[in-house]
Every structure is written in structure tokens, then in C-alpha cells.
Amino acid sequence: MTAVVTAPGGIIGSDRDQWAVETHGLVKRFGDNIAVDGVDLRVPRGCAFGYLGPNGAGKTTLIRVLLGLTRADAGTMALLGHEVPRDRAQALARVGAIVDEPRFHGHLTGRQNLQILAAAREPAAKGRISASLERVGMIQRADDKVSKYSMGMRQRLGVAACLIGDPQLLILDEPMNGLDPAGMREMREMILSLVAEGRTVVLSSHLLDEVERTCDAVAIVDHGHIIRQGPINELLQGASLALEVDCSEPDRAAALLAGTLVDANPVVEHLGLSVSFPAGTPRDVFAEVNRLLVEGGISVYRLQAIQASLESWFLQVTTRLGDPE
């Protein structure tokens, strides 16, 4: 798996072939509304890349621009090293994508729908239909009409449609929609196996847990801007620290910590005490908390550092922080 080369301010690298997706100052407007606002995105080859953002952040619009489904108003972009739209046909030859809900001709079977799509691709694509259907677990239902498919089955068929082109880059927009837990797990495993084969998967989703389990790196988009991008583990290092403390007299413990540690933010919860610290606080502060409590005559039963999750970090960095929803 290719390592993601990043720096805090963005992804380093000048070789265009290094990136599966590369955009510079991409802009897409709908009237007065700017859906994509100067996006600079670089997705390294051979990784699972999460593209996250709240509803209406411009995720799908960016994907549509990348795929030539709609035109950009400004900026440049390249897929697999090919400039788009100038070399669009060459670029999309090795790209598979699901955008929004996958829809097909309902009066045809899944296999027949794939035959139509394979005909628009290279001649070898037709020979990959059965293998693609098998890979997504649809071979048994391949000859049923799509109108009889569930949402989850159409999602799988959408992935199969991507695979018939033997893509180097897959762009999947909310591929978990409509899948049951088992289906989500299979989809996750399939994405990981595709990445293991050296393919690049861009996963647009608001299911943060799934993205965290699946992706190596993410970009967070909000109001059309990319506000953070990089490997997940590096990004989470910049998230705030949290400590869960199980102790006697939590109220007195909270008061003690608040009066002693300037950066601590203790909150009494029904299971005990939760203390959060700003990003960048050294882990030594945990030992300091324990010492202060013990010296204050408070019994400490358990002290646990809480790993910052993508979800909590996402809520910190997006403007949705503090929204009632």
C-alpha cells in the first residue's frame, strides 16, 4: 500500500503521476451558490481515501466535476495523471464511479445493464462482467430484473459496474447507503481488497465510523472548501485529548482539577469524570491528573485515555460543531 505523503499544510509532491486525483483551485458555481470553492485536493495512488463532509458541503458536486458529469467554472484537475477534461476519455478509461444512488434500467437484468456499460468501455470489459458480479456477490441474482433489486443490491451492482472497467481509481459516493450491517461489512472488506490490489478508492461518505475503519487518509470538506486533508492517524494527533476518570467524589475531583490544571476541562458525567485537554497536550498530563487526585484524598479506581475518534475530530473541525443536529 502506498504511503500517504503529507505535510500539515497539504500533501507534498510534484509528480503528477503520483496522484490518483489532483485538483488545483477547482470552482463550481450554481448561480450565486458556490458548491466547490477553490478545492486543492491530492489523493495518492493505491490508498483508500475518505472524502468527508456534512450534507450540502459539496462532496457530490466535486465528484461530478471530476468525472466530467458537470463542468468546472475554474481550476484544473487530473485523474490518474491525465488532465481533465482535455484527456477525459483516457482518464476515465481506468476510472469506475458510483455517484449518488446507483440507478439502472429496471426492465433489464443486472447482467444486461452491465452489458450496456461494457459496450461503452473497451472490448475486454465484456469479459469481466461475470467476475465483477461474482465479486460483489450478485452472480446469483444477475439474471433478475433490476426492478426487483433492493437498494443494497443496486449498490452492489453499481460497484460491479465500476469493476468491469478494471479501474485503477474507484470513486464511490455513499456506497454504504441501503446496505445492512452484513452488507456494509462486505463492502468494507471489498474496498480493502481493492486497495490491496493496488487500486485507489475514494470513498465519499458521512458514515465516519466506516471511513475510519476503511480509509488511510481523508479530506474534510465544508462549504465547498477542503479544511483538512491527510492520513487519519496524523490528523487525529492534532485532535484534543480526553481522559475518563472513575473515582470517588467526582464533583470535588472536577473542582480540584479545574483549579489546578489551567488547560483541563473537567466535566462530571453519570459514569464518572471526563477531562479533555487541548490538542497538542503531552500525555504526561494524565499522570499529573492521577497525582493531583490521589494527593487530594480522592480514590482513583480507573484512569483511561480516550482515543480521539474521527467523528469527534470531524465535529471539531467542521462548522457543524455545536449544531443541535
Place this chain on the structure above:
Amino acid sequence: MTTLQGVEPSAPADAAAPDHRGSWIPTWSMVTTRFMELRRRKGIMITIFVVVIALPTVFLAIRLLLHAVDPKSYGVAGGANIFAGLVAGVMYVFGFIVAAMLGCTAGSIDLSEGMFRHLVVTGRSRLALYLARIPAGLAIIVSMVAVGFAIICLVCSFAAPTTVSYDGATVPAGLSQPAFVNWAGDHWGTVICQFNFNGPNFGNVECGPNGFVGIAKNGVPGAPTSSAGQPTTAQLRAAAMKIAAQNYPDYAAIFLSPPISLMVGSGLWLLLETTIGFIVGLGLGSLLGQRTVSVILMIVLEIVLTPLLSRNRIPYLLNAQRGLVGVATGHLEPNGLITVVGSGGGPGGNLRLPETTTVAVIVILAWLVGWTVLGAWRMAKRDA
């Protein structure tokens, strides 16, 4: 989960075999899969079948049956007149409408059913995606219309009447001039009483409502008479043969079964009409992105606007009226068919808007090219 069998994963992009997917020319596979997609639409296929095959077939089958059961009361099923009526009255109008329906479907359905996005993502030229629909759709509509037309041709040829009704007289069909004249000599009473002719008045020949009755005393004026003053049979026979010779050109213009030339011409004319219906429907469907509205507009064009504008001259708008594709195709209607929408050139044609054949051809080409360009342009520029 299994891996893609026989597929080398993540091959370099440039290693992909050149497939010319940026080319505007559709591949054979694109045409055949599009054909398959349209052919499996049960609703529209049943509609086309009913209109261009079942309708004329049932009509002709009923006529065959009735004639078989009661030949005296019911005429034969086929013949040139039935052919002319079915081709111009049914196949022309309804063939255009169902072709337009298929075209509108082909032009809009990818968009409304969400497949357009998948197809665009393949990187294939949008123009090629559009153009693939033309041979696919035409293969369907032309073959269906051809089947209906062939049934009409067969029945009208093989179940044609065996005698001609000429000036109310029953005459064998397909006679040469000498044979026709000989037949007239054998049926001189019928000929003298019922045929139109220029020449002496056979006032002495008594004719009733059903033809020849007898000879008047004064005989046939100008004809030699017998000693009793009555024309001889030989004299009447000679007069009838003379009349028949005068009438032969009109008789020869009557066909029992449609002549080959008329069937070929009508077939090509129907082919042109269905092609126009499909191409215009395809362009309109692609332009609007909606099937229902497109179909309604095409029906309005065919059964409201075209008859209306072809029957009435509107000052200062004559050239615009001539620009209507229905007027132009009506101008190319083969002689021998009944007139369609008031602008046909057939017998009794009511050519309200005279135009040259060149203008008609230019108008038709302009419609075909114009709607193709419009539909393809919209498809190329549309957000997917």
C-alpha cells in the same frame, strides 16, 4: 469475496488497449446493446406491434373471413384500393407516431432512469452514445413497419379481386389491348350500354339499369343495317370493339392488385416517414429529457399541426408552412395512394401548398440533420 478472474489488477492506465472511446463513431456493441435495451421495453414494443402489425392484420383477416363466408355481400380482402387506404391511412400516420414514441424513449430514457451518468463515466464520447441510438432504434421500427407493410402487400396482392369494375361493368383484369377489344366484341351489349365513348350515338340500343336490354327498331345510326332495319350482331360487335379500343387507356390504369412499382414506392415512402418520426423524436426527447412531453408534442405535430397547416394557406407564412416536414413528405407521396393530410400528390390529391420536389427533399433533410444536431448538442452539454 472473490477476486476478478483473469483480470490483471491495476494495470497502468496507458497500457489499456486503444479503444477509441473518444471517437464520435459508436461501436457495434454499443448499437447492439442499445437495440437490446429498446427491444425489451414491453410497453412500447406492444404498442408498435399493435399499431403497425396487428391493426392492419386484423382488418385484413376480418375481410378475408367475411368474404370467405359470404362472397356476394362482402368484397375481397385485398386489392389496390385496400392497399392504398391502409398504407396512406394507417401505416403513414400511425407509423410516424409509434416511430416518434420510440425515438422519444430512446432520447430521454437514459437520463430519466439514471443510466446516463453511468455511461458518461465510461469516458465514451457523448456524441457516440447519442448516435448509437439511431441504428438501434431504426432497426426496430423499420423492421416492425416492414412486417406490417409486407402483410398488407401480400394480402392485397393475393386476395385481390379477379375482375375489374369498369364503368359499372364487370371486366376481366389485366387484359392486353387486343384481348380487351376481343372481350368487348363478345360482350358488345355491355360495352355499348355502359362504356363511355366518343362517337356516334347508339340510341337504338336499349339499355336498362343493369346494362343491355335489346335493339331498337331503327338500329344503330351510322351502322349498316340488315334488311329488317335491325343492326346485325357483327355490326354491334364491331362497334363495341371500336369503343373498347377508345377505353383501353382508362381500363389499363385500373389495378386489381397493387403494382410492384407502387408497393416499392410506398415501402420507401413509409421508410422515410418512420425514419423522420424516429429521428425527430430522438432529438426532441434528448433536448427535453422527458419522454411524455416529447411524445405529446410529436402527436400534436402529426395529427393536429400538419393537417391544419397543410390545408390552409396563411398569407406571409407559406414558406413556413412548406417547412413543415409532414407537408414535405406528403409531397413525395407515390401516385396511386389515397391523399394524406390534404397534401398528397395521389389521385384526387389536394395539393394546397405547391412546392417543388427539391424543396421537399431539402426540408426533410433539414429536419433530419437539424434534430440530430440539436439532440446530440443537448446530450453533449447536459449535466449528468
